[in-house]
Amino acid sequence: MGPTIHDVARMANTSKSTVSRYLNGQKVKKATQEALEKAIRELNFHRNANARRLVMDKTNTIGVVVDNISNIFYSGIIRGIEQVANRKGYSCIFYSWTSNFEREISFLNLLYEGQLDGMILVSFQKREKDDLQELLDSDCPVALVGDHGEMDGLFSVDVDNSAGVADIVRYLHGLGHRRIAYITGPDHAAANKYRLKGYRQTMAELGLEAKPEWVARSDWSNQGGYLAMKRLLETGGFTAVVASNDETAIGALRAVQEHGILVPKQLSLVGFDDITLSEWVYPSLTTVRQPFLEIGELAAEGLFRRIEAKETETPEPASHLLKPRLIVRDSCGAV
Known part of the structure; x- marks a missing residue:
């Protein structure tokens, strides 16, 4: 001993x-x-950490549950969470629920069992309403990154995807574009709904027609963007394309170049996310940058407010939508 x-x-x-x-x-x-x-x-x-835990009734540990630990977008979010946790004197334990064949909501048991003081659930996938209701009913210290099902009473942090696409459409409109096509993403991605909404609403606000044949589906992969762009080119008639993520845009760029169309001289192309490769393709891709570090920091700060309020007054739940930033490069031109 x-x-x-x-x-x-x-x-x-x-x-x-x-x-x-x-x-x-x-x-x-x-x-x-x-x-x-x-x-x-x-x-x-x-x-003795276990003895201290029994005396203090706390673990000084939070859990961070992600849907896929290999997702490159989560690195900035995790860094923001860790920075806040370190300042608070807390450790983080990370869980990847898809690799463990678990449902995201099943990790709530770790809070019930007293293994963690709080939990941050990070996912860009759509969440089930029943799971969100269980989180709401549990009254446990939980913060969400991503979809909260527009449900009141849950603390969540996300990017204003609709506003990001709206900025893109307005930017293209300012360059003189009036015929703007769009490539969507997969239905399981929560952001897809809001990005498409931003496109349609802003086109309507500007008095522009969003023709159904100018909206093509993709799975947010390079191959998906390539195939979606080839379908759009069969229709034609547009001067700009908004791809709802950068991988899709990069695939679309290849399809356009194979077709002999010059970007941005003959066609403008925009992505979303600002992945590293978007700056290195030719021409470099105009896109929208998400504030991943700030997302992680806000999620962690909100969680700790809930942990510290357990024995006092519960803070008001809130949903934070952070504004992404338009990054102008070389893939767009005036008409």
Whole structure:
């Protein structure tokens, strides 16, 4: 059995309560602090996390559940979460629910069992209404990144996808484009609905016609964008294309170039997300950048407000929609 608080107290010639206060971050006299640090070092003492958890009724750990740990977009969000958690003196445990064949909502059991103090659920997929209702009924400290089903009472952080596409359409309109086509994404992606909404609403606000034949479906892959663009080119008649993510836009760019059409001289093309490759294709891609770091920070700050309010007053639930930023490069031209 390793050294205990009693052993530290005896070597430092002080009481167990003083050792406990010091270990929990409370101030002690300078001489006592030096004696305690010397005793801890010589005894190679490590506090018992499980015992502390029982005494303090907290784990100082939060869970971060993502739908796919390999998703490149999550790195910025995770970095933002970690920065806030570190400032709060908390550790993060990461879970990937698709790789474990689990449902996202099943991780709520970790909160019920007291293994975590709070949880952030990160997913760009549509969430089931029943799962969101269970989160709402649980009254556990939970923050959502992504879809919250437009349900009141849940704390969530997301990008204003509709506003991002609206900025793109207005930018193209400012360049003189009036015939603008659009490539959608997969139905399981929550953002797809709002990006398409931004396209249709803004086209209507500007008095432009969003012809049904100018809207092509894709799965948000390079191949999907390539095939969608080939279908659009069979119809023709447009001067610009809004692709609802960058991978789709890059695939579309290849289809356009194979067709002998010059970008941006003969056709303008815009993406969404600002992935690294979008700056390296030719011509470099005009796109929309998402504030992933800020998303993670806001989600973590909201979660900790809920953790700290468990024994006091529950904070007002809120949904934060962060504005993405238009990044102008070389794939658009005036008409």
